[in-house]
Amino acid sequence: xxxxxxxxxxxxxxxxxxxxxxxxxxxxxxxxxxxxxxxxxxxxxxxxxxxxxxxxxxxxxxxxxxxxxxxxxxxxxxxxxxxxxxxxxxxxxxxxxxxxxxxxxxxxxxxxxxxxxxxxxxxxxxxxxxxxxxxxxxxxxxxxxxxxxxxxxxxxxxxxxxxxxxxxxxxxxxxxxxxxxxxxxxxxxxxxxxxxxxxxxxxxxxxxxxxxxxxxxxxxxxxxxxxxxxxxxxxxxxxxxxxxxxxxxxxxxxxxxxxxxxxxxxxxxxxxxxxxxxxxxxxxxxxxxxxxxxxxxxxxxxxxxxxxxxxxxxx
Numbered sequence: 001x002x003x004x005x006x007x008x009x010x011x012x013x014x015x016x017x018x019x020x021x022x023x024x025x026x027x028x029x030x031x032x033x034x035x036x037x038x039x040x041x042x043x044x045x046x047x048x049x050x051x052x053x054x055x056x057x058x059x060x061x062x063x064x065x066x067x068x069x070x071x072x073x074x075x076x077x078x079x080x081x082x083x084x085x086x087x088x089x090x091x092x093x094x095x096x097x098x099x100x101x102x103x104x105x106x107x108x109x110x111x112x113x114x115x116x117x118x119x120x121x122x123x124x125x126x127x128x129x130x131x132x133x134x135x136x137x138x139x140x141x142x143x144x145x146x147x148x149x150x151x152x153x154x155x156x157x158x159x160x161x162x163x164x165x166x167x168x169x170x171x172x173x174x175x176x177x178x179x180x181x182x183x184x185x186x187x188x189x190x191x192x193x194x195x196x197x198x199x200x201x202x203x204x205x206x207x208x209x210x211x212x213x214x215x216x217x218x219x220x221x222x223x224x225x226x227x228x229x230x231x232x233x234x235x236x237x238x239x240x241x242x243x244x245x246x247x248x249x250x251x252x253x254x255x256x257x258x259x260x261x262x263x264x265x266x267x268x269x270x271x272x273x274x275x276x277x278x279x280x281x282x283x284x285x286x287x288x289x290x291x292x293x294x295x296x297x298x299x300x301x302x303x304x305x306x307x308x309x310x311x312x313x314x315x
Contacts (some may be wrong), residue, residue, distance in 0.1 A: 001056065003047055003104070005066040006111060007032070009189065012043070013296060014050055016061075017304035020122065021296060024054045032069075032090035036094060039086075046103050063105040064098075065303035067114035070140060071160060071175050075153045076107040076310065081157070083139065096103035101276035109306055110160060111152055111299055112141025115292075117227035118301030119143045119256050123293035130184070130253045132159075132246045136214075136239065139187050144250050151250075159250075162187075166231075166241045182242050186235040186262065188213055200227045218264040236268055240275035247287050248282045258292030265291045 001023070001192060006013040009032045009113035015025035031039035044058075051058045071081035079090040088094070098106050108118075115123075116133035125131045131146035135141040144151040144159035151159040165181045184190055192212045195201055209216035214235070220228035243255050248287060255276075262268065273289045280287065294301055 001060075001271060001303065002062050002307045003050075003058070003064040004300040005043070005309075006114070006242050006258075006303070008111065011296075012046075013045075013300060014047055015297070015300040015303075016050065016054055016056070017300060017307070020304055020308075021303070022304075023296070024050060024165070025300065026050045026053075026105070029246055030085075036086070036091075036097065037198060038087050040101055046230045047102070056246060059103055061104060063307060064102065064300070065109060065114075065307050066109045066300040067111040067303055068287070069108050069111050069141065070108075070165045072110050072113075072156045074115060074154075074156050074231065074308065076109060079108060080155060083163075090109040104164045107306060107310060108212060110141070110143070110156065111135070111304065112162065113143035113152070113159065114160075114299035114306065115141070115258060115294075116143025116145055116256070117150055117293055118294055118298035119258065120304075121305045122301045123298060124256050124290050125254060128253050130251065131256060132250055132254075133258060133298075134239065134242060135187075135244070136221055136257065136259035138189050140183050140239075140242070142246065144246075144252075146250060146252075152300055161242070161246065164245060166238060166245070182192035182238050186238040188248045191217070193226070193252060198227060198230070204228065206231075214261045215263065218267060236266035237275065240272040241307070243272055243276055243289065244280045247276065247282065252287060252304075253284075253286035256290055256292050258295070258298055260296070262291055 001018040004015045004017045008030055010030050011027050012030045013027050016023040024113050052102045069085050070079040074079050082090050112135045115135050119125045119133055131145045133143045140162040143160045162183050205220050205225045217228050217231050221232045251309055
């Protein structure tokens, strides 16, 4: 049994994975902007509570796999790049701090890649060895399974295309993303700023939305708010353009869409499929555009598979 962790920008999920099964889990607000010396003790306390509730001790576990919204080196030991969340996890002493506190070995993985692995092994992509996953959450992440292997690349960046620029136009919204990239254009974290800059915001029902997220945007669009409809259309077209780019680049059998925004899958999927059918070169046959099956648990399942594939010393 291992401790799997999915460290999102809004929620952290911890789970006890046992031979491919998720035995128990807990969820709590993310300390994504805090220093690791402050949030690691909280994670340890939460992990101890989770283990007690399952009738085991933390020290009885084999190890841990944590999925972070960062670029992780192919050896799964270090975070090499941060996109503004859990930033100091890339420091050289991070692994030492974790091992000292938890007394367990630790592997790391990019959160979107972990989710793709989870869906590949236990979800919508089971039995498919060429797939792409897009996670639409606080940010936008992508992961690629190619010829039955997770794609990582030279430094762990391969397949992580949430920062892909889909237009050369656009204004800079963060030092962590390029102007015109899909994160800055339509990610959840950028939505309030983008909405407030649009003409008609003051008269939109979205002014009352708290929080102003995509759940609110889809709800207000369904009720007829013009600005909410515009934001929906713009976001779906951007997600669809990203899907086409991934199809052109990786030639997958299917593209899986997951993340909290896919609560509106009934609206999103038909429009993305239509866009793909109009614009993508599908030389190997139609590419299925499908909804994830594991929901928010996908990365936890991916962490379980990652642990089982690695062999290393516990020293």
